[in-house]
Amino acid sequence: MQDEWKIVYTSDAIKDKKKAYESGYKEKIQNLLNILKEDPFGSYPPFEKLAGDLAGAYSRRINQQHRLIYYVYKQEHMIKIISMWTHYE
Numbered sequence: 617m618q619d620e621w622k623i624v625y626t627s628d629a630i631k632d633k634k635k636a637y638e639s640g641y642k643e644k645i646q647n648l649l650n651i652l653k654e655d656p657f658g659s660y661p662p663f664e665k666l667a668g669d670l671a672g673a674y675s676r677r678i679n680q681q682h683r684l685i686y687y688v689y690k691q692e693h694m695i696k697i698i699s700m701w702t703h704y705e
Contacts, residue, residue, distance in 0.1 A: 620653040622694045632700035641678050645700060648676055648684050652695050656688045673698065 625633065636645055651658055656674070666673045666685070675683045678700065685699040 619693065621656055621688075622692075623649060623653060623697060624694060625697045626699075629697040629700055633697075636678065636682065636700050641682070644678055645684065648678070649697075652686065656686070656695050 633645065636642070648661070651661070657663075661676055664675045666675055670685065673685055673687050675685045678684055682701050683699065684697065687696045687698065688694075689696065
Protein backbone atom coordinates (compact mmCIF):
# COMPACT_ATOMS: atom_id res chain seq x y z
CA MET A 617 0.00 0.00 0.00
CA GLN A 618 1.30 3.42 -0.93
CA ASP A 619 1.40 6.23 1.62
CA GLU A 620 -1.30 8.84 1.70
CA TRP A 621 -0.80 11.88 -0.48
CA LYS A 622 0.39 14.95 1.39
CA ILE A 623 -1.97 17.93 1.18
CA VAL A 624 -0.75 21.52 1.31
CA TYR A 625 -2.75 24.72 0.99
CA THR A 626 -2.19 28.11 -0.61
CA SER A 627 -2.96 31.10 1.61
CA ASP A 628 -6.12 31.70 -0.45
CA ALA A 629 -7.22 28.10 0.10
CA ILE A 630 -6.79 28.51 3.87
CA LYS A 631 -9.07 31.56 3.78
CA ASP A 632 -11.54 29.66 1.60
CA LYS A 633 -11.51 26.71 3.98
CA LYS A 634 -12.49 28.91 6.91
CA LYS A 635 -15.30 30.54 4.89
CA ALA A 636 -16.56 27.20 3.56
CA TYR A 637 -16.51 25.56 6.99
CA GLU A 638 -18.47 28.49 8.47
CA SER A 639 -21.00 28.12 5.63
CA GLY A 640 -21.74 24.50 6.53
CA TYR A 641 -19.52 22.61 4.07
CA LYS A 642 -17.03 21.21 6.58
CA GLU A 643 -18.12 17.57 6.31
CA LYS A 644 -18.27 17.64 2.50
CA ILE A 645 -14.81 19.23 2.25
CA GLN A 646 -13.30 16.81 4.77
CA ASN A 647 -14.70 13.90 2.76
CA LEU A 648 -13.21 15.29 -0.46
CA LEU A 649 -9.82 15.83 1.21
CA ASN A 650 -9.85 12.25 2.54
CA ILE A 651 -10.60 10.96 -0.96
CA LEU A 652 -7.73 13.03 -2.38
CA LYS A 653 -5.32 11.71 0.27
CA GLU A 654 -6.10 8.19 -0.85
CA ASP A 655 -6.14 8.75 -4.62
CA PRO A 656 -6.37 12.18 -6.29
CA PHE A 657 -7.36 10.45 -9.54
CA GLY A 658 -10.12 8.27 -8.09
CA SER A 659 -13.25 8.29 -10.21
CA TYR A 660 -15.74 9.19 -7.50
CA PRO A 661 -16.78 11.84 -6.99
CA PRO A 662 -15.96 12.83 -10.58
CA PHE A 663 -13.24 15.36 -11.20
CA GLU A 664 -12.68 17.76 -14.05
CA LYS A 665 -9.30 18.57 -15.56
CA LEU A 666 -9.17 22.35 -15.97
CA ALA A 667 -7.88 24.41 -18.89
CA GLY A 668 -6.95 28.03 -19.48
CA ASP A 669 -5.28 29.83 -16.59
CA LEU A 670 -5.73 26.73 -14.46
CA ALA A 671 -4.37 24.22 -16.98
CA GLY A 672 -3.03 21.23 -15.12
CA ALA A 673 -5.35 21.71 -12.14
CA TYR A 674 -8.30 19.53 -11.21
CA SER A 675 -11.70 20.42 -9.79
CA ARG A 676 -14.25 18.53 -7.71
CA ARG A 677 -17.64 19.86 -6.70
CA ILE A 678 -18.32 20.93 -3.14
CA ASN A 679 -21.83 21.91 -4.24
CA GLN A 680 -23.45 23.35 -7.38
CA GLN A 681 -21.64 26.67 -6.98
CA HIS A 682 -18.36 25.92 -5.21
CA ARG A 683 -15.42 23.74 -6.20
CA LEU A 684 -12.31 22.33 -4.59
CA ILE A 685 -9.48 23.11 -7.03
CA TYR A 686 -6.09 21.44 -6.73
CA TYR A 687 -2.84 20.53 -8.45
CA VAL A 688 -1.30 17.08 -8.22
CA TYR A 689 2.49 16.72 -7.99
CA LYS A 690 3.12 13.04 -8.67
CA GLN A 691 6.86 12.98 -7.98
CA GLU A 692 6.43 14.69 -4.61
CA HIS A 693 3.30 12.64 -3.86
CA MET A 694 1.64 15.94 -2.95
CA ILE A 695 -1.61 17.77 -3.62
CA LYS A 696 -1.77 21.56 -3.49
CA ILE A 697 -5.23 22.94 -2.75
CA ILE A 698 -5.61 26.34 -4.38
CA SER A 699 -9.30 27.07 -3.84
CA MET A 700 -12.28 25.73 -1.91
CA TRP A 701 -14.88 28.33 -2.65
CA THR A 702 -15.54 30.13 -5.90
CA HIS A 703 -14.85 28.37 -9.16
CA TYR A 704 -12.69 30.71 -11.19
CA GLU A 705 -10.91 30.36 -14.51
